[in-house]
Amino acid sequence: MRRQPEHMPSCASVRFRGPKCDWRACLRSTAAVLPAVFSCLPLFGQHLQPQVYVASAEPAPWVKIFSAAGIRPSTVLPEPEASAETWQARLQQGEWLVLEGNNPLGRRFGFRPTGQTVTAISLNEELHPGEDIVWEHAVKVPVFQVPPHARVFSRERWSGAPLVSGFALGRGGILWTAISPGPRGYERFPFLLHAAAELGLDPPFRSRRLWVFFDPSYRLRADLGYLTARWRGLGVRGLHVAAWHFLEPDPSRDAYLHQLIESCHRQGILVYMWLEFPHVSEAFWDQHPQWREKTALQQDAHLDWRRLMNLANPDCLRAVLRSTRALAARFDWDGVNLAELYFESLQGHHNPSRFTPMNEDVRREFRNAAGFDPQELFDTGSSRHLGWNPGGLRKFLDYRAALAARIQHQWIEELARWREQAPHLDLVLTHVDDRLDSAMRDAIGSDSAALLPLARRRGFTFMVEDPATVWHLGPERYELLASRYRQGESDRRSLAVDINIADRYQDVYPTKRPSGIELLQLVHRAARSFSRVALYFENSIHRRDDVWVSSAAAAVKSFEPTGRGLEAESAAGFGLRWQGEALLDGKPWPAAGGETLWVPPGRHRITAAQHRIPLRLLDFSGTLLDAAVLPDGLDLTYFSESRAFAILNQAPGEILRNGKPLNLPVWENSQEWTVVLPQGRGKVRIVAGVRRSAPR
DSSP states (O other): OOOOOOOOOOOOOOOOOSSSOOHHHHHHHHHHHHHHHHHTSOOSSEEOOOEEEEEOSOOHHHHHHHHTTTOOOEEOOOOOTTHHHHHHHHHHTTEEEEEESSOHHHHHTTOEEEEEEEEEEEEEESSOTTOOEEEEEEEEEEEEEOOTTOEEEEEETTTOOEEEEEEEETTEEEEEESSOOOTTSOSSOTTHHHHHHHHTOOOSEEOOOEEEEEOGGGOTTSOHHHHHHHHHHHTEEEEEEEGGGGSSOOHHHHHHHHHHHHHHHHTTOEEEEEEOTTBOOHHHHHHOGGGBOBOTTSOBOEETTEEBBOTTSHHHHHHHHHHHHHHHHHSOOSEEEEEOOSOOOTTGGGOTTTOOOOOHHHHHHHHHHHSSOGGGGGOTTSTTOTTTOHHHHHHHHHHHHHHHHHHHHHHHHHHHHHHHHOTTOEEEEEEEOOSSSTTHHHHHOOOGGGTHHHHHHTTOEEEEEOOGGGGGGOTTHHHHHHHHHOOSTTHHHHEEEEEEOSOOSSOOSSOSSOOHHHHHHHHHHHHHHSSEEEEEOGGGSOGGGHHHHHHHHHOOSEEEEETTEEEEEESSOEEEEEESEEEETTEEOOOEETTEEEEOSEEEEEEEEOOOOSSOEEEESSEEEEEEEETTEEEEEEEESSOEEEEESSOEEEEEETTEEOOOOEEEOSSOEEEEEOSEEEEEEEEESSOOOOOO
């Protein structure tokens, strides 16, 4: 169940060391300066994949760290000190060197042990001064002297001993740690990649596969233009908006939501109506006390932030249906997310103060079927108390799971009917996992087996929320989670996963909330197994994580240089850091702009080119399947669960499908033009020039 969180370098000049020519020194100087000179020249078709080398006795953790961001590091064996000059030239050219502890290369670059040690268990982070970083186990760490030009990112909290440091050199740099980062890669230094980014290391890939949950009550003073631009940079495909805040019409709130939706659409972001039944809205709770859910203590079920209503009551259900239909009609939604429609609590019947549903309608229905009032299970004076009546408890827990499934079926059928009026709607069912943790069925009434067949039949995306009870399994759990739900390859597109980025219940290390390298590993592992990854919620994502999350979600299967080009393979497509023009499988490729080349799913060969393409696809919210350059525009083949947003570098003059012009919305936004394309699988032709209206 949800827990709401608390509130490039300039050209260098060659310097000679003296009047007498030392040819070795000249070569070294020339090797060092040439990369800087060439970095100032125009780049044609240059892939910007960083090359990272690790000097460590235990490189495995470093592979986990960089792989989560899409970078595959190479291992460097300890070399004699003289090799530092060779490395200096390589760093100038854009390579990166990771140094761990005391080694010859580290000493040559100025990271030298002092002979002292310090016991470390907590850190001070320069980039995250307010973050509590605590290690699970104290470690004796050597104290090092770092070079004066190096920047120190992490220090032992009490002594100030440097633990993470580094410096940029030309287009590359050095990242150094006093000790190993730990077997998982994030136990000790969760923000190593943040430090590398500060020194100039950039992520190699981008993606548009993320969903994020958005609660506007946490963002009332934030500028919507800033937020939506940030979400696009993060790689967000869809925003799931807490719709209960807008259930009752209100001019001010409605204007805010209309503005939010339009701002998202301009940035190519889909907007979903996020429902959290049995919570309906605060006003609905206040106006209808007779329909409030009850706990086993017969108290109103105001639990955490949710105010739960009795959806088993026919009058309550009709009122909620009426209000929700009106909410769907008032705004230009792209999809609907029916999330967490089951009961409290995670402790199940062991916590009567949170156990639901115990309203009169449920008790009456169960009493008529089973012959006793389930309230007796919680009455210590009753012979039917759960301590004496395990059979009776089992009957009620089974009834409770069946009731949750019945209500969910009602709403799945209701949302499927909405598609008759709005065929573009993407429908999502968010459901907590009950297969890795089968206790969820008894705890909250979750029963995925009762829902999956109908969700598949009605074309819902089934989004699995991993419960807090399995978080200890680490990022590797997502492969296992997907295997429990996927019946065949056809399920890959219809399965998504929901990652909770919230403060954790138990004592965890090194941070209370997943962030930094841990978050990137979670996203990367999840994206390898699910078609889309949802993050709960966007306000929990640290601003410094933005630069890496999109690359982590790309989950590129393979990436290899071949001859004059590159070969890459991915299941969902990805964005590649690239400057200049490109050929994809030998043909000019128009899906490129800025420093991103968009590659479709499958295996493809990418090579440099020098042609010029006037009309470009800069960004796309759907799955790009193919594209072709035309003399006056481009052809675009795609798939999208809802409408698709194509962002172009020029205003489209005409948009055609099957030779017929379409009259589609177009927004201009800072020298970019966003076009709304139809839902599903399609092929459109976009012609540059003066736009002509299509016949209605």
